[in-house]
Amino acid sequence: MRKFHMIVDLEKCVGCFNCMLACKDEHVGNKWLPYTDEQQKHENKWICPTMTERGVAPYTEVTYVTKMCQHCDNAPCAKKYPDVFIKRSDGLMLIDYKRAADKNIVDACPYGMISWNEDLGCAQKCTGCAHLIDNGWKEPRCVQACPLRALQTVFCEDAEWEKIIEKQGLKPITDGSNKPRVMYKNLYFYNKCFVKGALCFDKDGIEEAAVGVKVELLVNKTVVATTTTDFLGEFYIDMIPKNTGDMQIKAYMDGYDPIVKDFEIKEESVVLDAMKFGGGEGKPAVILPNEHAYEQALDHMIPKDVEAAKKAFKEADK
Numbered sequence: 001m002r003k004f005h006m007i008v009d010l011e012k013c014v015g016c017f018n019c020m021l022a023c024k025d026e027h028v029g030n031k032w033l034p035y036t037d038e039q040q041k042h043e044n045k046w047i048c049p050t051m052t053e054r055g056v057a058p059y060t061e062v063t064y065v066t067k068m069c070q071h072c073d074n075a076p077c078a079k080k081y082p083d084v085f086i087k088r089s090d091g092l093m094l095i096d097y098k099r100a101a102d103k104n105i106v107d108a109c110p111y112g113m114i115s116w117n118e119d120l121g122c123a124q125k126c127t128g129c130a131h132l133i134d135n136g137w138k139e140p141r142c143v144q145a146c147p148l149r150a151l152q153t154v155f156c157e158d159a160e161w162e163k164i165i166e167k168q169g170l171k172p173i174t175d176g177s178n179k180p181r182v183m184y185k186n187l188y189f190y191n192k193c194f195v196k197g198a199l200c201f202d203k204d205g206i207e208e209a210a211v212g213v214k215v216e217l218l219v220n221k222t223v224v225a226t227t228t229t230d231f232l233g234e235f236y237i238d239m240i241p242k243n244t245g246d247m248q249i250k251a252y253m254d255g256y257d258p259i260v261k262d263f264e265i266k267e268e269s270v271v272l273d274a275m276k277f278g279g280g281e282g283k284p285a286v287i288l289p290n291e292h293a294y295e296q297a298l299d300h301m302i303p304k305d306v307e308a309a310k311k312a313f314k315e316a317d318k
């Protein structure tokens with residue numbers, strides 16, 4: 001049987017909240033019984049993009065993780081309240097609205113995706129827009145409203161779904177033991193770390209970006225990733241598992257001793273100090289303090305002549 005599955009792509013989501021608004025539009029002020037009673041206007045969020053951040057200034061990245069009921073096959077909610085939750089044969093999990101007048105039901109979802117409707121006094125959640133799907137709709141309102149197709153519904157056999165998971169590298173948002181039907185693409189933006197740094201060298205007394213330089217990432221003296229610096233002399237290595245522990249960066253530039261920098265990956269991504277290759281063969285590399293990177297970033301952001309900048313903006317406004 002073709003069953004409900006959902007893909008959420010973290011790389012595409014920009015946190016526009018259209019999905020949440022579409023869900024509100026569909027359910028606030030509308031009773032879709034027996035699927036669900038109407039959604040509370042404020043507070044309740046059956047689908048919610050949440051902002052997450054990686055890195056430290058001057059380099060940070062923002063990713064939105066959109067969560068809704070995961071329509072789990074091994075659902076803790078249904079285990080705890082077997083009379084309240086209804087698992088449909090197409091995989092969608094519904095709440096029996098007549099039996100949901102217990103506020104404790106909200107705590108049965110480890111993803112925090114059950115809402116308490118204060119107005120009606122009942123627990124509610126995403127229905128997968130079952131009332132629409134049963135009437136021939138190909139996708140729920142939130143999916144239809146996503147301008148970047150960061151959400152995608154897939155109705156297929158479970159065996160085919162397994163192939164899609166493998167091909168697209170989909171991951172569950174937690175450990176997968178609840179067997180969620182919602183899977184995430186590019187989840188590393190949320191649950192893995194990166195290391196970033198910048199390399200430069202002295203050229204006739206002027207600091208130049210070390211462009212096209214080979215950079216290795218090592219764990220226990222074993223190279224686990226290799227990259228080269230870009231036109232700004234910057235390198236970036238992603239998808240490092242959290243709590244990897246001690247790691248090392250090695251950078252190689254002709255005519256200079258390699259730069260070697262130890263660091264540690266715990267829960268957060270690491271932005272390394274700017275590093276300068278030494279003055280020549282045999283001379284040690286110079287590790288510049290982080291403030292240096294800050295200054296460089298600020299130099300680019302703040303116009304040196306504020307008055308001239310203001311004047312230029314005024315000219316542009318005319």
Ligand code: SF4
Nearest residue numbers: 069070071072077109
């Ligand atoms: S996400 Fe929460 S509410 Fe939805 S099926 Fe899983 S445990 Fe139940």
Ligand code: SF4
Nearest residue numbers: 023126128129140142
């Ligand atoms: S599938 Fe329907 S009920 Fe679920 S979050 Fe999307 S719009 Fe809301």
Ligand code: SF4
Nearest residue numbers: 013014016017019146
């Ligand atoms: S509508 Fe799409 S892009 Fe916008 S927040 Fe929702 S999932 Fe992200």
